[in-house]
Amino acid sequence: MPIYTINFPEISYPALFLICIAGLAILSGRDGRWIVLALGLQYLGVFLLVFLSWPIELAATKLIAGWISAALLGMGLRSAPLGFQRDEHFSPSSLIFRLLITGFILFAMYSLGAIVQIWFPSVGMEIILGSLFLLGSGILHLGLTTQPFRTIIGGLTFLSGFEVIYAALENAVLVAGLLAILQLSLGFLGVYFMSELVQEESG
């Protein structure tokens, strides 16, 4: 019997908790360094959920690639200009809006979970819930920002949500490798965007 058909609360509940906390921190965070840290935490949750479907050595590719992407973005932040978040408005009302919308995603996640499980009956509910939360917060993040750094974070979050559910359906090594390359490429692209902004500041 595959491991993902077993209810495995010792792994899945902490993973869900990590993903929700990290998602909240990414959506409402202002400081780039905290956001990168939350992204690293989110990848730990993703790894735990993928571990329910894949062997640990394959699931570890998600964690390693994710952490490398986060580290790349963190390094990019070190050299980014101080005012690189200048197009983001973080008023108290904006923070309240972000918290409310995160709550809405959590609500939608529980409402949609059962419907999605009808489409993917072989996938455990915890995996579906984690995936839906990541997909939702990724889309929300992409919709709320026009800033390169945050768009990359949103893209990585959205992809993580997809990877969690896809891992339960497909376990090809080639797919794992290609998705890891995709994550790393997004990390490099984030650094590239920030380096272009640095050139503007210094030029």
Next chain:
Amino acid sequence: VSSPIIWIFFPASMGVILFLVRRWHRVSVLAGTSIALSLAGLALILPLGRLIRLGPVGFRVLESLDIFGRHFALHDHDRSLITISFGLMAFWFAGSNLAKAGRVMVPFGLVFGALMIAAFSVEPYLYGAILIEIAVIVCIPILIQSSSAPQEENQLSSIPSDMSRRSPEPEFFRGTLRFLTLQTMGMPFLLMTGWVLTGIETTPGDETIALAASMAGLGFMLLLAVFPFHTWVLMIIEKYHPYVATFIFVVFFWFGTMYALRFMDQFFWLRQAEILNYLRIAGLIILVVTGSGVIFERHLGRMLGYAILMETGYILLAIGLNSGLELVFQMLLPRALSFGTWALALGAIRDRASDLHMRSVRGLIFSMPVTGITLILAQWSIAGLPLLAAFPIRYSLWIQLASHSVGMGWLSMAGFMGLFVTGLRLLFVFLDRESQQDDTQEETWQLRFLLSTATLIMVLVGLFPQLFLPIFNHGIHAFTNLAASP
């Protein structure tokens, strides 16, 4: 040696090497063009999977390469498609130096092309969606560098450019970020389709087919920038170098179409009359939206963007007409020729004018006569004006569509009307001479020569389509089921 090593890994590695030597720009362009041309020629003459004898030596080029338990395969029947694809890249690379397209267009362009070929060749082919997404990431530096790189020498116009360095404000990245976001969202739909399709094979049912069709439809709408997911095309062409943006769009949509045809080739239910009817309707919607949008457009770059989107509409129409599949391949020549000419002319104007808004190009024809005339002719060629390159294909499409439904035939003329009227407007603007205007000639002889030659070829293709267009029909052999169906 296997075919994926020759047509995927070799160009990708050469792209990386050329990136390292991008300092010698002309050498890099020459090498990149030669590599793309050689690979196109090699695909034309080298049989795959069969024994080749060179005197006493015999060898065989294998058709597939195994990686992590899956394989990349380019078969003998894919050779025409490979020839056309690398020929297309060589055509764009050749003009990149004159167009001042930036130092990374050729190196990254080779990597981009190799990734798109890999997406076409991977088996199961659904994994190609991930490779397309990686190719999108490779495109972004090409676009950004084309507009942000300082340009030391001005080859297109004799006056120094005040737009040679675009400021990378966050606004500057908006188009590429939208491109990245929409493609990232499209990829999961295509991958999930594969999983649903496995279900169709085991337990076929209307509900499963509807789910798979919806997922594939949404995935391809995002991939091919079908309305309403088309805005990134206009945003990119407005901000970045028109030649580079057009190169990315033409190559990307070409391979996107091939990837979509691969789906249709594999699954017979995607060739049902109902699905084909949806494709025709989607094509018409694109033509009506872009045809009416371009009439009110005042930015020359966005006009080109609308025309590029219009081509997707014509492609969907051609696929939707059962007998129109060969037209998809024939369209490539007029498309590459007309868009290449249009983008080159627009790049030259961009160097000279403060921006590409209509108000900035008044009286342009007096200082850049060849550029102005060529731009309008290229626009009319894409519209489908008689005697120009795309006319024979447009005519064939209109006739076939009208035989299905007269109303649809009329609606499909929206694209022609939109571009034709816009061309007339542009002509009036170009002829609108300002009182204090300086008529110093601002075209170099290289630019005049290239644009005049391209215009001549556009007219020749329009006059003698039977000599040029049937060569592209061979591309259909890559899709064995589609080629066999009536």
